[in-house]
Every structure is written in C-alpha cells, then in structure tokens.
Amino acid sequence: MxxxxxxxxxxxxxxxxxxxxxxxxxxxxxxxxxxxxxxxxxxxxxxxxxxxxxxxxxxxxxxxxxxxxxxxxxxxxxxxxxxxxxxxxxxxxxxxxxxxxxxxxxxxxxxxxxxxxxxxxxxxxxxxxxxxxxxxxxxxxxxxxxxxxxxxxxxxxxxxxxxxxxxxxxxxxxxxxxxxxxxxxxxxxKPDSHDICFISDGDTAGFLRDQLGEAPGEVVDTDGQVVGEHDGTYGFTIGQRRGLRIGTPAADGRPRYVLDISPVDRRVTVGPREELAVGELTGVSPRWCGAAPASSMRCSAQFRAHGTPVDASVAVSADGSEVVVQFDEPQEGVAPGQAVVLYQDSRVIGSATIDTTRAAAPVPS
Missing domain, CATH: 3.40.50.620 (HUPs)
Incomplete structure (x- = not known):
C-alpha cells in the first residue's frame, strides 16, 4: 500500500x-x-x-x-x-x-x-x-x-x-x-508534548486573554451573592476548584467549585461539590465510527481524554442529530463543549459534542 x-x-x-x-x-x-x-x-x-x-x-x-x-x-x-x-x-x-x-x-x-x-x-x-x-x-x-x-x-x-x-x-x-x-x-x-500544542507555555487563560481581551465580572454563589471578581469567564471551566479568586469563604468552610459560566452577563457561579452532579446530557452533531447505531443502546461513556468510562444508556434522536446520554451514576465536571465518546467494551462507537446537561436527582436523605 x-x-x-x-x-x-x-x-x-x-x-x-x-x-x-x-x-x-x-x-x-x-x-x-x-x-x-x-x-x-x-x-x-x-x-x-x-x-x-x-x-x-x-x-x-x-x-x-x-x-x-x-x-x-x-x-x-x-x-x-x-x-x-x-x-x-x-x-x-x-x-x-x-x-x-x-x-x-x-x-x-x-x-x-x-x-x-x-x-x-x-x-x-x-x-x-x-x-x-x-x-x-x-x-x-x-x-x-x-x-x-x-x-x-x-x-x-x-x-x-x-x-x-x-x-x-x-x-x-x-x-x-x-x-x-x-x-x-x-x-x-525527546520529551512528549503536553497540553494544547498551540499554547506552548501552558497558560491557557493568558492565551485567551490575549485573544479576547479582559472582560471583568463577578463570581457569585448559588444565592447570587458576590464572592469575588474575575478578568474573564474564559478563565474557568465547569468543575474547576482552584484559582477561583474568591474573597469570601463559604459559611461551612468547604471548598467551592465552578457550577455555571455565563459570558453574557460575565458571571461565574460557584457552589458545593454535590451540585456538580450530572445525571444526563444531550450531545449534538454525533459522529459514528461506522454505521449509526440503533435508536437506543447500553454502553459506556467517557467525557475526558483520560477519564474513566462510566455505564450509561444512550438514545439517538429520530433525525440522528442528537444523542441523550443517561448515566447510571451521577458524574461531576461534565461541561458543555466537551466531547462524550461512547464505547462498547474496547470498541469506539462514536462521539458527540456536549450541548446541555441536566442535574442528577438529589439523593434521598
């Protein structure tokens, strides 16, 4: 060949x-x-x-x-x-x-x-x-x-x-x-390359600031109270814990995580870890490594390059433009824009871009 x-x-x-x-x-x-x-x-x-x-x-x-x-x-x-x-x-x-x-x-x-x-x-x-x-x-x-x-x-x-x-x-x-x-x-x-190839110094926030300019805004808690300030929402991702620049500690003293990013009003919402739990996501623009699967299937889903695959149920829309992935167990740090890649054992079935997520149902006390 x-x-x-x-x-x-x-x-x-x-x-x-x-x-x-x-x-x-x-x-x-x-x-x-x-x-x-x-x-x-x-x-x-x-x-x-x-x-x-x-x-x-x-x-x-x-x-x-x-x-x-x-x-x-x-x-x-x-x-x-x-x-x-x-x-x-x-x-x-x-x-x-x-x-x-x-x-x-x-x-x-x-x-x-x-x-x-x-x-x-x-x-x-x-x-x-x-x-x-x-x-x-x-x-x-x-x-x-x-x-x-x-x-x-x-x-x-x-x-x-x-x-x-x-x-x-x-x-x-x-x-x-x-x-x-x-x-x-x-x-x-020769050492391996890491991180993002076109950001040689590894400073993603700095690269984005150079591209987009500073866009300062507020960091708020789930009650809408201002707890800090930031230079641009692009410096954050869902599930982030460090570098939040929070000036007011949580009342219970526990760490806070990024729960939501709103570029329109320049707000970053932070809160307790348990509020990161996602039970379902909708993925768009699916791409299949072969024939498209049936309308529904059981598989494992992975949403980070080196993440752990988790058991899930997947439904494909009638027109093939969306997939809905329901996790068997709630997952943290699932962010819109990431890819969800679907597997059956070691085989890659396909992928989709995460568009929206739905919070997991609260665990009964």
Missing part, C-alpha cells in the same frame, strides 16, 4: 513510520506546519510545531530512507482549530482542540489530499487500534491504557477509518522508546 505517514517530529510518529516501512508499505513522510510563526525552540515538553520539530521529522525520514515533505496547513489549522477553540471559550464552553484537529486536519484536510495524490492510507503515531471484522472496520482502545488516545479519535467516520493506520496501538510507550533507540532514531529520548 502507498501510505502517507504523518511525522510530527516526536518519537511516536517516527516509530509508527518505521513500522509501516518494515511492514513493506510504500511510505512517504509528511510534517504538518500548523503555525504561521513557529517558535525557534520548544519550551520544555510543551507545544509542538517548532522549526526543530520539522527538522527532527526530516532526520527520522532520512534514517528510514523515505521521501519527506512539509505541508503548510497553518491557515486551515488557525480557522478550524484555534479560532474554534477561542470561540468556544468565549461562549462559556470547554472544547477539546485535539478532537477538532483530528476531525478537521489530520483525517480531513490531510487524508483528502493524500487520497487525491494516490495514497491508500494515512498512518499516525496515535495509540489506538483498527480492527477488521466481517461487518467492517472498527476503532478500538490501545493496549496501553495509560497512552490510549481512542477518545480523541472518536470523531472519525467509518470512511476515514477505512484509510487510517495506527501502528502503535498494540505497544506500550516504554517499548516504543526502546525501539526508537534500536532503530537509531535521534528522537528516542
């Missing part, structure tokens, strides 16, 4: 490309230039898309003896990922830019271009597995639960999965670094 290997300049994508070559595929490496003004150097283990990253990717391709190109997708990345991220926070939601990047960039813009150029598939260093079955191709969790990235791939459609390859899904991370050493890949000891 002719395979386009996405090479970020990190150890995972380099080993993934090496495995594709070793498997006998006709491999071409490509580095995605996603920043219009890349940094000269990485900041510790944060960020990516630096000049050094592109050079590391090129060196790895040279070791593997494969053609290598750099594709400039900075404008598309800015529009589909960065601008979307800023707009979501401005609206009081909590987005996941990694899902958006996989949906809009790696498995849309890149895959579309690859197929147009005659490639059969795109291979990446994601930790996930693609399993071929008599009924079609399925997306599954990786063998290494600590590195599993199936959550951020839950936006892929069946057609995209048909042209996706994840060579690392059956391996643990420590083995990948050892393999990179054996293959003489210079990135073997």
């Amino acid at each position: 002719r395979v386009l290997a996405a090479m970020s300049g990190g150890v995972d994508s380099a080993v993934a490309a090496a495995r594709l070559v070793e498997a006998g595929h006709d491999v071409t490496g490509v580095h995605l230039a996603l920043s219009s003004n890349p940094q000269s150097f990485r900041s510790g283990a944060r960020g990516c898309c630096t000049i050094e990253d592109s050079r590391d990717a090129r060196r790895a391709a040279d070791v593997l003896g494969i053609p290598f190109y750099v594709w400039d997708l900075a404008e598309r990345f800015r529009a589909d990922v960065v601008d979307d991220f800023v707009a979501e926070y401005a609206a009081g939601r909590t987005p996941n830019p990694c899902l958006r990047c996989n949906e809009k960039i790696k498995f849309a813009a890149v895959l579309d271009r690859a197929l147009a150029l005659g490639f059969d598939a795109v291979g990446t260093g994601h930790y996930a597995r693609v399993v071929d079955t008599p009924s079609g191709r399925e997306l599954h969790r990786a063998v290494d639960p600590e590195k599993d990235q199936s959550y951020v791939l839950g936006v892929l459609t069946g057609e995209q999965l048909a042209h996706a390859m994840f060579p690392l899904g059956d391996t643990v991370k420590t083995d990948i670094r050892a393999e990179a050493e054996r293959r003489d890949l210079a990135v073997a000891r």
